[in-house]
Amino acid sequence: MINCVIVEDERLARQKLQLYVEKHNDLNLVVSYASAESFLKECFHTDYDLLLLDIGLPNIDGITLAGKLPKHCRVIFTTAYTEYAVEAFNINAIDYLLKPFNFERFSIAINKINIQLNQADIPIPVDDKIFIKEGKRIHRLSVEDIFYIKGLKEYVVWHTDHGKLITLHSLSYLIDYLDPFDFIQTHKSYIVNKLKVSALEYGFVHINNEQIPIGRSYREQVRQHFKVDL
CATH class of the missing domain: 2.40.50.1020 (LytTr DNA-binding domain)
Known part of the structure; x- marks a missing residue:
């Protein structure tokens, strides 16, 4: 089972991710945050395997936030923008999900995590x-x-x-x-x-x-x- 954390400021997008996580047999949702700041307050005391991270966060964008994390942290970015893809993969993102994405595309990204873990x-x-x-x-x-x-x-x-x-x-x-x-x-x-x-x-x-x-x-x-x- 992969323990994951969501960081997404848009309520509907956050709810959609929560539904996808609950639907996927390999995932367990540990906690969901609406801001980078709330995540940073607790992340170093939270046990998780995967971070589902929105790029367009206010104050601290997802790319900057990912750069603050330990190198072993696995990140899948979610975003409505294509222009950050190169930066995302330069910091070893597992995948880059372009909104709106369906459950099938989400599952493909999770399979990449399974490959690494295996x-x-x-x-x-x-x-x-x-x-x-x-x-x-x-x-x-x-x-x-x-x-x-x-x-x-x-x-x-x-x-x-x-x-x-x-x-x-x-x-x-x-x-x-x-x-x-x-x-x-x-x-x-x-x-x-x-x-x-x-x-x-x-x-x-x-x-x-x-x-x-x-x-x-x-x-x-x-x-x-x-x-x-x-």
């Missing part, structure tokens, strides 16, 4: 083993049993010698994590086990009679690794 689900491999958490079950696999990994929005599908596993991770996290263990990214949606590649051709690598695409921006690193002209 990055610790896979510990560092030991003796060529890797632990993959799928739901409440933890699978222990040999690295050599993993063929490739396919990204599907907020999820990834692990294609293994024992079947498919689905976990809540991002490919960008996994490639850094798996790089020392003979894995290479060939496409924005694919990471492959280099030792499982049986053939290469222009635009594809072959694993278990399946064609895995090679994206244009990944072609050079694939060519250099396998020392082939693609």
